[in-house]
Amino acid sequence: MRDWDPELYNRFRSYRAQPFGAILARLELDPDETIVDFGCGSGENTIELARRAPHGRALGIDSSPAMIERAGAGKAALPAELGARVEFRLGDIAAPALPERFSLVFSNAALHWVSDHRQTLAAWHRLLRPAGKLVVQMPANYEETAQVTLTRLAAEPQWRTELGGVKVASARVRSPAYYARLLDDLGFVDVDCYYQTFAHPMKGPHEVLEWSRATVLRPFLEALTEARRQAFIAQWRRRLEQAYGTDGPLTFNFRRIFLWARRKDD
């Protein structure tokens, strides 16, 4: 798949930052925390976590060269003391080959891009020190109007040949009860899994489309030729206007799932 576009992804930065804000409001960080941020993207969250653990370190892992390059530029602009405690590496979060152990495994808006959540969460469990914390957030909005209309359109006869096999990434995200059982099975304790919905005012369906271009729409556009892409986008925009009942302001309700747990103390 074509690489991520950090510029496009960060266009709605204030909205995309809200779930991280919700995590920070609850997360207790020790001053010497050792943190891995899986799917760190352009690295802002990784840096903020390191800033809040003044004697700790934070490592961001991402498979996107463009994102890691952007994160590296962010690190280079930091005061030397903070920059020295932050590191970014290219890597696959589904199969992390890391020799070190961490006191916090963190992942914001990335695990839904990975197909096997059991295997990945088991790998992340192995990377935690005893009593280490796990904090994960993923979109769980596959029943929201934008995702439903996108999936329906892609399944229609004129698109099915190219897009029939393409799924919205959040379709693989399961319920809080599912993750609670899974984390318990994997040996985590103090498990807490729940949904939280964020209300994002948008100027119109065209902004929902812009938001989606950076994420959910990527695999769909990737499967189309340039000419077909424009036609698909135009049709989806019309569907969004019909489904939201407006071409003007609307509230984009974005449900997310949060997973909190801790590795047992040995």
Ligand SMILES: C[S@@+](CC[C@H](N)C(=O)[O-])C[C@H]1O[C@@H](n2cnc3c(N)ncnc32)[C@H](O)[C@@H]1O
């Ligand atoms: C929606 S962005 C989230 C970025 C960042 N965590 C944030 O909250 O702003 C998802 C990121 O996950 C990364 N990603 C997806 N699958 C991955 C994989 N298998 N291994 C490493 N990174 C992955 C993408 O490259 C992208 O940067």
